[in-house]
Amino acid sequence: MKRLIPFLLVLLGIAPLSSTPRQGQIKAGTNVGAQEVRLALPTFESKSADPNAVRLTALFNQVLRDDLDYSGNIALISPSFYPLGKFQVPTDIKVEDWTKPSVNAQYLVFGSADLSGGTLRFEARLWDLGVVENRELLGYRFTSGALTDDAVRLTAHTFADQIVDKLFGGRIGIARTRIAYVSVSSNNIKETIKEINVMDYDGANSAPLTTYRSISIMPAWSPDSDKVAFISFRSKTPQLEIMSVLDRRPLSFPSMAGTANSPAWSPDGSRIAFASSKSGNFELYASDWNGKNMQQITVSPKSIEVSPSWNPKTGQSIVFVSDRSGTQQLYIMNADGTNPERIIDEGGDAEYPSWSPDGQNIVFSWLRNKTDGHYNVYIHDLVSGRNTQLTGATQDQGQNERPSWSPDGRHIVFASNRTGVSQIYTMLANGQKVRQLTRNGRNEGPAWSAFGK
Amino acid sequence: MKNKVLLFCVLLLAACHGKTAATTPPPPPLPPATPPAPAPAISLRANPVTIERGAPVTLQWEAKNAATVRIEPGVGDVGMTGSRDVTPTSSVTYIATATGPDGLSATDTARITVNAPAAPSEQPIVNRITPQPGIDQLFGSNVQTIYFDYDRSEIRSDQMARLQANADWLKQNPNVRFTIEGHCDERGSEEYNLALGDRRANAVKQFMASQGIPETRINVISYGEEHPVCREETEDCMAHNRRAEFVLNAQGGN
Numbered sequence: 001m002k003r004l005i006p007f008l009l010v011l012l013g014i015a016p017l018s019s020t021p022r023q024g025q026i027k028a029g030t031n032v033g034a035q036e037v038r039l040a041l042p043t044f045e046s047k048s049a050d051p052n053a054v055r056l057t058a059l060f061n062q063v064l065r066d067d068l069d070y071s072g073n074i075a076l077i078s079p080s081f082y083p084l085g086k087f088q089v090p091t092d093i094k095v096e097d098w099t100k101p102s103v104n105a106q107y108l109v110f111g112s113a114d115l116s117g118g119t120l121r122f123e124a125r126l127w128d129l130g131v132v133e134n135r136e137l138l139g140y141r142f143t144s145g146a147l148t149d150d151a152v153r154l155t156a157h158t159f160a161d162q163i164v165d166k167l168f169g170g171r172i173g174i175a176r177t178r179i180a181y182v183s184v185s186s187n188n189i190k191e192t193i194k195e196i197n198v199m200d201y202d203g204a205n206s207a208p209l210t211t212y213r214s215i216s217i218m219p220a221w222s223p224d225s226d227k228v229a230f231i232s233f234r235s236k237t238p239q240l241e242i243m244s245v246l247d248r249r250p251l252s253f254p255s256m257a258g259t260a261n262s263p264a265w266s267p268d269g270s271r272i273a274f275a276s277s278k279s280g281n282f283e284l285y286a287s288d289w290n291g292k293n294m295q296q297i298t299v300s301p302k303s304i305e306v307s308p309s310w311n312p313k314t315g316q317s318i319v320f321v322s323d324r325s326g327t328q329q330l331y332i333m334n335a336d337g338t339n340p341e342r343i344i345d346e347g348g349d350a351e352y353p354s355w356s357p358d359g360q361n362i363v364f365s366w367l368r369n370k371t372d373g374h375y376n377v378y379i380h381d382l383v384s385g386r387n388t389q390l391t392g393a394t395q396d397q398g399q400n401e402r403p404s405w406s407p408d409g410r411h412i413v414f415a416s417n418r419t420g421v422s423q424i425y426t427m428l429a430n431g432q433k434v435r436q437l438t439r440n441g442r443n444e445g446p447a448w449s450a451f452g453k
Numbered sequence: 454m455k456n457k458v459l460l461f462c463v464l465l466l467a468a469c470h471g472k473t474a475a476t477t478p479p480p481p482p483l484p485p486a487t488p489p490a491p492a493p494a495i496s497l498r499a500n501p502v503t504i505e506r507g508a509p510v511t512l513q514w515e516a517k518n519a520a521t522v523r524i525e526p527g528v529g530d531v532g533m534t535g536s537r538d539v540t541p542t543s544s545v546t547y548i549a550t551a552t553g554p555d556g557l558s559a560t561d562t563a564r565i566t567v568n569a570p571a572a573p574s575e576q577p578i579v580n581r582i583t584p585q586p587g588i589d590q591l592f593g594s595n596v597q598t599i600y601f602d603y604d605r606s607e608i609r610s611d612q613m614a615r616l617q618a619n620a621d622w623l624k625q626n627p628n629v630r631f632t633i634e635g636h637c638d639e640r641g642s643e644e645y646n647l648a649l650g651d652r653r654a655n656a657v658k659q660f661m662a663s664q665g666i667p668e669t670r671i672n673v674i675s676y677g678e679e680h681p682v683c684r685e686e687t688e689d690c691m692a693h694n695r696r697a698e699f700v701l702n703a704q705g706g707n
Contacts, residue, residue, distance in 0.1 A: 192679060215679050217643060231647075237674050238647060259651045259675045262644040275648065277675075280655075282648040304648040321645060328645055351642035365642065375641075401642065445643065 017139030067160030088112035203437030297337035313359030495551035499563035519551035638691035647677030
């Protein structure tokens with residue numbers, strides 16, 4: 001895909017400005033938002049007056065600001081508190097203007113952009129204002145691969161991830177992750193078409209993955225982010241299909257009798273769990289991702305079993321939905337199907353479970369109260385057993401469904417029809433900073449990629 | 454004939470010649486015999502050979518070695534070659550005769566078929582036969598959609614009569630292969646609904662099988678909540694979406 005080329009060029013175009021980077025001073029706790037660093041981010045100026053350079057530099061500033069703001073542990077100080085002046089090179093910086101109580105910045109990110117040989121070249125630095133010497137934690141010269149929005153966005157995302165890594169002890173940033181989702185188009189009610197698209201984690205650069213003009217739903221990313229498994233009706237009955245993301249090439253998976261449903265990759269990427277009615281009723285199965293070594297892992301002939309999700313930390317257990325009790329509830333079993341146990345004793349209907357990267361929590365969609373009629377996003381803490389409501393707690397926010405975790409375990413993507421039509425949203429895992437990613441048409445069923453590509 | 458008699462006499466006299474002295478001069482030689490006249494020939498063509506009554510036909514003939522040519526019926530003596538338009542009122546065979554100078558003759562014929570349109574009073578009685586409805590129309594009017602309660606896949610008691618009628622018709626039409634589609638309203642997860650639709654379709658299939666319809670005639674597919682018939686968030690709309698639909702398969706296929 002087109003994204004890879006500017007990324008490679010950016011990699012080639014990163015040149016450190018200083019040679020003594022220091023270790024980050026802040027370790028992130030497991031509580032999102034508990035430890036915030038105060039960071040000042042004055043605008044990067046464009047040295048060139050070329051209108052395109054000016055516009056793209058403004059885009060860089062906006063994307064970098066949004067990325068840092070969304071990371072969850074960075075409090076961006078409002079520019080209204082900044083000292084006046086230009087802040088492009090180290091000699092522009094008077095530290096006490098930034099550390100004085102009215103600004104109170106712990107970190108400073110600054111730099112400039114210049115047009116150079118058909119690309120935009122950025123000088124960018126991260127300073128630790130709390131030390132007297134060796135303030136520069138990061139100093140880079142980034143060269144955007146092209147004079148395009150895509151390339152400049154990627155440059156900003158790359159720098160943002162570097163900052164998160166540096167500030168939070170090697171934590172991997174999510175600014176270059178992506179979200180797969182279902183885009184719905186229908187000319188009339190008889191011709192609903194659902195395709196799987198992929199967009200940046202902030203909603204930009206949406207592009208189609210499937211173009212079958214059929215119903216393609218339930219995307220699931222492989223752990224290396226190279227492949228997406230999904231369910232497609234293009235062969236008439238719903239079948240499990242796999243597509244490579246980079247070149248949009250279908251990869252082979254055997255067609256099966258009955259209806260295939262809700263695929264989920266094992267954390268090492270070797271296996272896929274899914275639901276199927278091929279034996280007559282819905283059970284869970286797992287196979288190698290090419291379909292070999294297929295095993296039935298649940299045996300519950302009178303009930304429906306769907307929506308598996310593996311424990312990403314251990315790969316040893318699977319959470320899923322079953323109506324064996326009469327209503328839809330969440331169960332956890334060993335990956336071989338033994339010892340299924342219900343995890344929430346309250347009633348209602350629980351759906352779409354997704355296991356957090358650290359193995360500690362399940363995010364899911366819950367119709368907690370049937371008379372209430374609303375599905376909301378909840379987090380179930382596996383250690384304490386507590387359920388925390390993330391949507392619809394203080395106001396009606398419609399139906400909120402198919403939540404899943406970002407690979408850093410600090411964010412959740414989900415679909416909500418709170419504006420009247422289903423759209424894709426992200427938020428922090430504490431429910432804050434809700435961000436709407438799609439605005440046009442009807443969009444649903446999202447899944448967050450892993451790190452990497 | 455005269456020539457032969459004459460020849461005979463000459464031969465007799467010649468045979469007697471040696472005995473008598475020349476007393477009478479021989480008669481003058483007979484003129485050489487003329488070859489017989491060539492036989493007459495005639496060809497008769499008609500165009501067209503089939504007409505509606507009242508339309509003209511062109512007869513065309515060509516005769517050789519004939520003294521006279523005559524075409525009957527109704528035409529009479531004609532020249533050696535020629536054409537004549539005729540308008541026979543009923544089917545007829547024309548005969549052309551060419552007669553040579555020594556009385557020999559030749560003939561040729563042409564048959565004309567005359568079709569007479571029926572008089573109005575002779576029109577056949579036309580009774581319109583009602584066209585047979587196609588099997589797809591019959592299927593559509595006899596095999597009806599079955600509806601379900603929220604979150605349930607059991608056959609509702611108020612749907613049983615309709616389901617039974619479906620089964621009865623399908624048994625009476627053993628060549629019909631069909632698909633049962635399971636559908637849901639939009640509430641709940643897409644994933645659970647895909648399974649619930651499957652369950653509904655299979656519940657209907659099981660009933661059909663229990664009525665003696667072979668499972669080889671029945672396909673099942675679930676569309677979950679993907680193919681609603683309406684989108685309003687009303688109870689009425691959602692009730693219409695919770696259904697098992699019957700679809701006729703292409704004949705001869707699966």
